[in-house]
Amino acid sequence: MPGSCYNRQVICISMPKMWCYTLVWINFCIVSSAILDPVDFLALQSVRKSLRDVSGSDFFESWDFTSDPCNFAGVYCDSDKVIALNLGDPRAGSPGLTGRIDPAIGKLSSLAEFTIVPGRVMGQIPETVSQLSKLRFFAVSRNFFSGQIPASFGQLSGLHTLDLSYNQLTGSIPRPLSTLPSLSNLILCHNHLTGPVPSFLSRTLTRVDLMYNNLSGSLSLNSLPPSVQYLSLAKNKLTGPVNGILKKLNRMNYLDLSMNRFTGVIPREIFSFPITNLQLQRNLFFGPVQPDDQVMIPTVDLSYNRLSGGVSPAFSTVQNLYLNNNRFAGQVPASFVDRLLDATIQTLYLQHNYLTGIDINPTAEIPPSSSLCLQYNCMVLPVQTSCPLKAGTQKTRPTAQCVQWKG
Numbered sequence: 001m002p003g004s005c006y007n008r009q010v011i012c013i014s015m016p017k018m019w020c021y022t023l024v025w026i027n028f029c030i031v032s033s034a035i036l037d038p039v040d041f042l043a044l045q046s047v048r049k050s051l052r053d054v055s056g057s058d059f060f061e062s063w064d065f066t067s068d069p070c071n072f073a074g075v076y077c078d079s080d081k082v083i084a085l086n087l088g089d090p091r092a093g094s095p096g097l098t099g100r101i102d103p104a105i106g107k108l109s110s111l112a113e114f115t116i117v118p119g120r121v122m123g124q125i126p127e128t129v130s131q132l133s134k135l136r137f138f139a140v141s142r143n144f145f146s147g148q149i150p151a152s153f154g155q156l157s158g159l160h161t162l163d164l165s166y167n168q169l170t171g172s173i174p175r176p177l178s179t180l181p182s183l184s185n186l187i188l189c190h191n192h193l194t195g196p197v198p199s200f201l202s203r204t205l206t207r208v209d210l211m212y213n214n215l216s217g218s219l220s221l222n223s224l225p226p227s228v229q230y231l232s233l234a235k236n237k238l239t240g241p242v243n244g245i246l247k248k249l250n251r252m253n254y255l256d257l258s259m260n261r262f263t264g265v266i267p268r269e270i271f272s273f274p275i276t277n278l279q280l281q282r283n284l285f286f287g288p289v290q291p292d293d294q295v296m297i298p299t300v301d302l303s304y305n306r307l308s309g310g311v312s313p314a315f316s317t318v319q320n321l322y323l324n325n326n327r328f329a330g331q332v333p334a335s336f337v338d339r340l341l342d343a344t345i346q347t348l349y350l351q352h353n354y355l356t357g358i359d360i361n362p363t364a365e366i367p368p369s370s371s372l373c374l375q376y377n378c379m380v381l382p383v384q385t386s387c388p389l390k391a392g393t394q395k396t397r398p399t400a401q402c403v404q405w406k407g
Contacts, residue, residue, distance in 0.1 A: 036069050037080045039107050044069050044082065046104035051087065054095035054119055059088050081110035083134075088117030096143075097121055106131035118142030118166075125164075130155045139163035141187070149188075151176050163187040165209065173198055173210075188213070189232065197238070199223050211235055211256065219245050232256040234279065243267040258282050258301070266302070271295045271314070281305070281322065291315070302326070303349065311336075311350070320347040324373065324391075329405065332358035343367040351391045352376045354405045378402035 036044075045065060053060050062073045070077035076084035085108065088097045096119020105114070106128025112135060122144040129138070130152030136159060145167040153162070154176020162177075165187045172195030173188065183202040189211045196217035197210065205225050211234040218240025224231065226248050234256045241264030242257065249255075250269070256279035263284045270278070271291035281303040288309030289302065294317045301322040308326070313333035315321055332350065337360045339345045346369060355377040362382050366372055373387035375395050 040082045043104040043107040046102040050102035051097050051099035054098050056095040057089055082108050083110050084113040086115045090117055101126055103128040110134055113137040116140045120144055125150055127152050135159055137161045142166040149174055153177050154179055158182055161185040166190040197223055203227055221245055230254045235259045246270050268292050322349045324349040325352040329354040334359055340370055343369050345370055347371045349373045354378050
């Protein structure tokens with residue numbers, strides 16, 4: 001029987017940085033057949049009746065059930081079974097679909113992949129999805145799904161990617177979901193989820209994106225396996241120390257824990273991880289920060305915490321460094337001045353601390369490509385620079401505060 005191999009790469013790249021993306025490769029070998037399994041045929045009819053094109057979309061134009069459904073847009077078959085269902089026009093900016101997912105989707109017994117492009121599909125995710133024992137990839141990002149994540153998703157032992165981001169889901173992250181043995185990508189950002197972050201058992205988990213929810217509680221030492229490379233928990237209500245778990249995650253290449261209530265010290269080991277962007281701002285971290293060696297992370301944001309002690313010269317190799325709104329004191333190391341003047345440092349925000357000086361010539365010219373802010377410290381500003389509006393208008397911290405802090 002004639003056939004062909006289907007190789008699909010799904011890439012959804014975020015631009016702004018808080019958006020999520022999914023990157024997977026799935027290979028299907030498709031064998032054409034004139035007769036689709038009757039159960040799959042009826043299930044596709046139910047799916048079609050529950051969805052429609054948003055004005056401007058013509059995705060369902062090819063769905064004429066007097067012809068072979070395996071030739072429909074977004075339908076991929078192996079022999080007489082549907083193995084992939086990609087609903088909606090994948091081109092950027094297309095209007096998408098509206099309606100609901102019919103529970104009959106659970107009758108597509110060989111379905112390995114299910115996606116819906118961004119649109120206006122709403123309602124709850126059907127419990128019948130848990131009947132899809134071969135499901136590996138489920139992505140319905142940027143729609144209007146509501147209700148809770150079905151706990152029965154924990155039965156999908158082969159699931160490796162779950163993307164429910166940018167919807168209106170509520171409730172907690174079901175604990176059965178955390179037991180999935182093959183889970184690699186969990187993307188639940190920009191919903192209204194509450195409760196704790198469960199402890200995930202998958203040894204293949206590489207991406208966890210839970211940012212912009214209402215999650216609370218603390219992270220246990222076993223919340224995340226060492227395989228995690230991308231972790232974003234930003235804009236939640238998470239608390240407690242993280243130094244123990246962070247030391248384990250030494251394969252990390254992206255970390256964003258910003259805008260939570262994490263406490264404790266920042267482990268020095270983290271500054272040697274192969275991270276491109278370290279976001280720990282707007283928490284309750286305290287104590288000194290002293291990396292073991294020069295920090296090679298391009299962007300480090302530790303602003304709006306309770307960090308203290310001196311500014312380590314190890315940070316002078318960072319391109320964009322945000323240490324503002326902390327309790328750092330003492331002299332700014334000379335290495336920062338050298339790298340700032342040769343434009344190696346692009347952003348150096350040190351405002352709203354207790355720093356006492358920086359050895360820079362008042363006639364020195366800061367390169368146009370670099371930004372320096374020193375105001376509201378315990379020093380007379382040696383140079384006038386442009387600061388962000390949030391820095392306020394006061395140039396120097398009141399003497400009484402500086403004496404009290406020093407004393």
